[in-house]
Amino acid sequence: MKKRLSVILQLLAVLLFTFPVIGKITAQNESSKFLFRGVAEVGFTSVLAHQIQLGNSGTNFDYVKAGGQDVLFPTFRFSIEMDVNKKNTFIILYQPLRIETQAVLQNNTMFNGVLFPANTGIKALYNFPFYRFSYLRELLPNNEKFKLALGLTLQIRNATISFESNDGLLYTGNRGTGPVPALKIRTKYNFSPKFYTEFEADGIYAPVSYLNGSDNEIVGAILDASLRFGAEMTDFSNIFLNFRYLGGGATGTDTGADVWPGDGYVKNWLNFFNVSAGFVIKI
Numbered sequence: 001m002k003k004r005l006s007v008i009l010q011l012l013a014v015l016l017f018t019f020p021v022i023g024k025i026t027a028q029n030e031s032s033k034f035l036f037r038g039v040a041e042v043g044f045t046s047v048l049a050h051q052i053q054l055g056n057s058g059t060n061f062d063y064v065k066a067g068g069q070d071v072l073f074p075t076f077r078f079s080i081e082m083d084v085n086k087k088n089t090f091i092i093l094y095q096p097l098r099i100e101t102q103a104v105l106q107n108n109t110m111f112n113g114v115l116f117p118a119n120t121g122i123k124a125l126y127n128f129p130f131y132r133f134s135y136l137r138e139l140l141p142n143n144e145k146f147k148l149a150l151g152l153t154l155q156i157r158n159a160t161i162s163f164e165s166n167d168g169l170l171y172t173g174n175r176g177t178g179p180v181p182a183l184k185i186r187t188k189y190n191f192s193p194k195f196y197t198e199f200e201a202d203g204i205y206a207p208v209s210y211l212n213g214s215d216n217e218i219v220g221a222i223l224d225a226s227l228r229f230g231a232e233m234t235d236f237s238n239i240f241l242n243f244r245y246l247g248g249g250a251t252g253t254d255t256g257a258d259v260w261p262g263d264g265y266v267k268n269w270l271n272f273f274n275v276s277a278g279f280v281i282k283i
Contacts, residue, residue, distance in 0.1 A: 034082060034083065034084060035083040035086075035283075036080070036081065036082050036282070036283040037083075037280055038079075038080055038280070039079045039281075040076070040077070040079075040278050040279060041077055041240075041276040041277065041278025042074070042276055043074075043075055043076070043242070043275050043276025043277060044072040044073065044074060044274070044275060045074075045246075045272050046272065046273045046274075047064055047070070047099075047272055048271040049269075049270070049271040050062070050063040050064055050069055050126075050269070050270040050272075051267070051268075051270075052269075053265070053268075054111045054112045054266060055111065055112045055265055056253075057110060057113065057263075058110045058111055058112065059108075059109045059110045060267070061109060061111070063101075063124070063126070066103060066105065066109075067103050067122075067124050068101030068103040068124065069099060069101055069126075075097070075274050075276065076096065077093065077094065077095040077276075078093070078094050079092060079093035079094070080092050086138065086141050087137065088135070088136070089135070089136040089137075089138070089149065089151075089186075090133075091132070091133070091134040091135075092132070092133055093133075094129070094132075095129060095131075095132070096129045097127070097128045098125075098126070098129065099127075100124070101123075101124045101126075102121065102123055102124070102166075103121070103124065104121050105117070105121075106118060106119075112172040112174070112263075113172075113263070114170055114171075116165060120170070121167075122164065122165055122166065123164045123165075123166065124162070124163055125160065125161065125163075125173075127159070128157065128159050128161075129158055130157050131156040132153055132154070132156075133153070133154045133155075134151060135151045135152055135153075136149040136184060136186055137149060137150060137151055144190065145190055146187070146188070146189050147186075147187060148187050149186045149187075150183075151183075151184045151186075152181065152182070152183065152184060153182040153183070153202045154179055154181055154182075155180040155181075155202070155222065156177065156178070156179055157176070157177060159174070159176050160173065161173055161174045161175075162174075180222060182202045183202070183204055184200075184201070184202045186200045186201075187200075193232065194231055194232045195230070195231050195232075196229075196232075197227070197228065197229050197230070198226075198230065199226070199227055200225070200226050201223065201225040201226070202223075202224045202225075203221075203248075205220075205221040206219075206220070207220075218253070219250065219252060220248070220249065221248045221249065221250075222248035223246075223247050224245075224246050225245045226242055226243065226274075227242070228241070228243075229242075230280075235282075236281065236283070237282065238279060238280040238282075239277070239278070239279045240277070240279070240280070241275075241276075241277050242277070242278060243273075243274070244274040244275075245274075246270075246271075246272040246273075247269075247271040247272065249267075249268045249269035250266065250268060250269075251269075252265070253265045253266075254266070
């Protein structure tokens with residue numbers, strides 16, 4: 001992980017110092033129909049609360065108290081944005097979310113019908129990256145001081161959750177992918193020509209069966225909300241400090257033909273807090 005972060009930081013530095021020539025040519029072209037931005041941020045995440053239950057007879061497992069998620073973890077995300085006529089914004093975002101921990105169980109713990117006895121050393125993987133496609137409509141295109149945009153988001157979840165004993169004799173896991181629609185809002189307030197603050201949120205709470213038309217009674221929710229403080233460094237780049245809450249989860253039973261190794265019941269709810277720094281490249 002340290003090597004991966006080092007490579008990413010080096011790549012971001014190269015981008016930051018090689019884009020000026022392109023930015024000077026294109027960023028200030030006010031008559032341009034299309035304007036592009038690349039956004040990257042890196043920081044750490046703190047797990048405020050995270051509980052999971054795999055199987056109706058499974059243990060309600062607290063990742064923070066019993067699963068080793070009581071420390072800080074690295075986090076980063078990337079996005080590409082395109083403005084069309086200053087009123088429409090299209091966004092593609094990738095957010096990795098991989099947490100690997102080790103712990104010793106204090107009590108007997110059941111996952112998907114597999115019993116992990118007390119004092120068993122375990123390896124826990126929580127891998128929940130997502131891909132997000134968003135659209136925003138600017139409601140105040142002529143207001144240079146304050147911006148307000150509303151829109152929609154489609155998030156693709158790609159989950160892998162597993163528990164394994166250190167000796168490799170006990171193992172169970174759950175995997176799944178699927179679309180998650182949400183509402184989106186973004187506001188920006190310019191304190192001055194150089195400094196600004198921005199609030200952004202994607203979120204929804206709804207029965208998943210109602211949204212996707214399935215027979216599964218699953219209730220799900222997501223909320224990704226951030227408060228950003230930024231500064232215009234040049235005509236083509238910004239830097240910012242970002243505080244983010246990332247939460248949500250789902251409770252329900254998958255009634256598909258293949259729910260092995262468990263009975264299909266999953267309860268998974270999390271609350272993360274991220275602190276990150278990043279930059280914006282405008283083209």
